[in-house]
Amino acid sequence: MELSNADKAALAGAKGPGAAMAHRIVVEAGQLLGADRLIDIQSAHIDGALYHGDAGVAFAERLVNEGARVAVPATLNIGALDLIHPGRVSLPAHERAMAGRLMAAYQVMGCKPTFTCAPYQAGHRPAFGAQVAWGESNAVAFCNAVLGARTNRYGDFLDIACAIAGRAPEYGLHLTCARAATLLFDASALPERLKASDVFWPVLGALVGARAGEAVPAVAGVGAFAREDRLKAFAAAAAATGAVGHFHIIGHTPEAPTQDAAFQGAAPHETIPLTPADLRESRDRLTTAAGNTVNAVGIGSPHLSPPECRALLAALNGRTLTLPLYANTGRHVVAALEAEGTIAALEAAGVTMVLDTCIVATPILPGATGVLMTNSAKFANYAPANIGHSVLFGSLEECVETAVSGRLHRDPDLWR
Amino acid sequence: MALTGHTLYAGDGAGPLLRLTAPISLWGGVAAKTGIITARGHPQCGKSLARTVAWLPGLIGSSSSASIMLELINNGVAPAAVLLARSDAILVTGCIVAGEMGLRAPPVVLCALGAAPGGNARVLAGPEGATIWLGGD
Numbered sequence: 001m002e003l004s005n006a007d008k009a010a011l012a013g014a015k016g017p018g019a020a021m022a023h024r025i026v027v028e029a030g031q032l033l034g035a036d037r038l039i040d041i042q043s044a045h046i047d048g049a050l051y052h053g054d055a056g057v058a059f060a061e062r063l064v065n066e067g068a069r070v071a072v073p074a075t076l077n078i079g080a081l082d083l084i085h086p087g088r089v090s091l092p093a094h095e096r097a098m099a100g101r102l103m104a105a106y107q108v109m110g111c112k113p114t115f116t117c118a119p120y121q122a123g124h125r126p127a128f129g130a131q132v133a134w135g136e137s138n139a140v141a142f143c144n145a146v147l148g149a150r151t152n153r154y155g156d157f158l159d160i161a162c163a164i165a166g167r168a169p170e171y172g173l174h175l176t177c178a179r180a181a182t183l184l185f186d187a188s189a190l191p192e193r194l195k196a197s198d199v200f201w202p203v204l205g206a207l208v209g210a211r212a213g214e215a216v217p218a219v220a221g222v223g224a225f226a227r228e229d230r231l232k233a234f235a236a237a238a239a240a241t242g243a244v245g246h247f248h249i250i251g252h253t254p255e256a257p258t259q260d261a262a263f264q265g266a267a268p269h270e271t272i273p274l275t276p277a278d279l280r281e282s283r284d285r286l287t288t289a290a291g292n293t294v295n296a297v298g299i300g301s302p303h304l305s306p307p308e309c310r311a312l313l314a315a316l317n318g319r320t321l322t323l324p325l326y327a328n329t330g331r332h333v334v335a336a337l338e339a340e341g342t343i344a345a346l347e348a349a350g351v352t353m354v355l356d357t358c359i360v361a362t363p364i365l366p367g368a369t370g371v372l373m374t375n376s377a378k379f380a381n382y383a384p385a386n387i388g389h390s391v392l393f394g395s396l397e398e399c400v401e402t403a404v405s406g407r408l409h410r411d412p413d414l415w416r
Numbered sequence: 417m418a419l420t421g422h423t424l425y426a427g428d429g430a431g432p433l434l435r436l437t438a439p440i441s442l443w444g445g446v447a448a449k450t451g452i453i454t455a456r457g458h459p460q461c462g463k464s465l466a467r468t469v470a471w472l473p474g475l476i477g478s479s480s481s482a483s484i485m486l487e488l489i490n491n492g493v494a495p496a497a498v499l500l501a502r503s504d505a506i507l508v509t510g511c512i513v514a515g516e517m518g519l520r521a522p523p524v525v526l527c528a529l530g531a532a533p534g535g536n537a538r539v540l541a542g543p544e545g546a547t548i549w550l551g552g553d
Contacts, residue, residue: 021516024516025516029505029509029512032424032425032503047479047480048483050480052443052448052483052484052486052487053448053449053483053486053490054487055486055487055490055517055519056483056487058517059516062517135479136479137478137479140479152505153479153505153506154479155479155480155481155507155509156479156480156481156483156486156506156509156510157483157486157512158482159479213439213474213476214502240441240478241476242476243439243475381444382443382444385444385454385455385456386444
């Protein structure tokens with residue numbers, strides 16, 4: 001690998017042993033990826049503050065103790081604790097202490113305590129074409145596809161290493177050629193009423209992710225219905241069921257004004273026409289629970305935006321909850337909505353606000369097993385293994401009606 | 417029989433061959449304390465990766481999988497070696513960090529397994545390339 005003089009100095013310890021370790025990790029990862037050199041990055045989103053075990057804490061604290069600090073603006077993904085509501089998370093004492101130490105260590109390194117999986121809605125929006133190093137699979141896909149900034153799917157550790165080095169290996173989605181779509185999903189035959197519903201988008205994303213794997217997919221025929229929060233749900237779903245790091249919504253996302261632009265002039269390797277039956281099948285795969293029993297409702301993966309919080313309040317329509325409903329979001333959203341009273345109104349209706357973390361990443365739900373209803377394909381994908389809950393997938397309205405009445409509510413017209 | 421592969425992370429390791437028949441996300445798919453596969457609907461759900469030579473057709477999902485790899489190594493329940501059908505930086509980053517932390521990380525090798533026999537496998541991965549011996553007792 002070709003290294004700059006600044007790279008060589010950092011590796012030799014000019015910025016301290018912690019920065020040297022970070023630079024070594026970036027170089028070693030770059031070598032295995034086949035990168036010829038490192039490039040400067042403008043920002044980072046760090047997915048390392050979620051506690052998975054003591055070795056990750058030891059790594060972060062070693063960086064801190066050896067003086068490593070981020071060289072570019074960096075936001076933090078969720079942690080395992082709700083620091084705003086300390087009683088919310090029921091981790092055992094050792095894990096709680098270690099989770100807090102981990103969240104603190106990344107702040108000492110200079111990362112902003114955003115603790116959100118939707119940093120792009122917390123003021124961190126790199127410009128079109130900017131080179132960045134982001135972790136968190138949904139944020140990576142959103143950053144590439146919707147913002148047109150350029151990041152690979154940075155895993156834990158490599159994201160913070162890049163942020164400290166201010167450098168990233170030049171390969172993959174940092175390069176124009178790797179950003180071309182290869183797979184075309186043609187949704188033009190689907191009913192417009194379906195495309196105009198919010199619940200369509202995570203289901204479409206789950207379908208596309210499962211079929212695309214690591215490929216860059218493009219979707220035709222839905223651009224007119226794309227909205228930021230729908231794309232957020234699509235990206236999270238596609239990045240959970242597959243390894244999708246970038247995608248194009250033809251006629252909407254910035255690298256895809258036309259199909260030709262999305263495919264950089266090439267023909268699709270494969271065109272997959274979508275039928276309503278395909279969508280229903282994808283929807284049904286997101287439900288793992290049999291029967292009609294629901295123990296809790298969870299929304300906000302990725303974290304709710306202010307409009308999504310307002311939509312929740314509107315769907316509640318002055319009623320109070322029978323079942324627990326967990327609304328996961330970031331402290332930035334609470335700050336933005338404080339003045340208008342939306343959060344207070346949600347809490348008065350019985351909604352449990354979860355900040356800085358989420359119900360699928362850390363123990364919050366009462367009970368080690370149960371049935372969780374959600375409108376998030378990402379929650380649906382991870383809840384069974386992570387928190388032992390089986391899942392009923394539904395729209396926001398179905399989730400809210402269920403939480404209000406205490407009985408599973410289905411809208412028979414939704415998918416007709 | 418012996419196969420060759422491309423070294424992604426150098427080292428050596430041996431154990432029973434565990435062939436996964438579907439891609440997996442380590443986060444939300446493998447228990448960090450035990451190495452047991454917990455991903456619902458995964459064909460190898462319930463089997464343990466611990467001390468096996470694990471062949472993975474692909475890694476999907478969360479970028480937290482690097483953390484799970486590090487914790488598997490720290491907890492002594494990582495695979496003895498990992499064989500990958502497709503290159504994956506997230507898993508190998510867990511090995512790189514483990515190495516920086518003074519832990520012994522398993523070799524990770526890019527290779528095509530074909531119709532390899534079961535039984536034990538041994539992996540020797542150096543900077544110039546890797547060799548995988550299969551079908552041992």
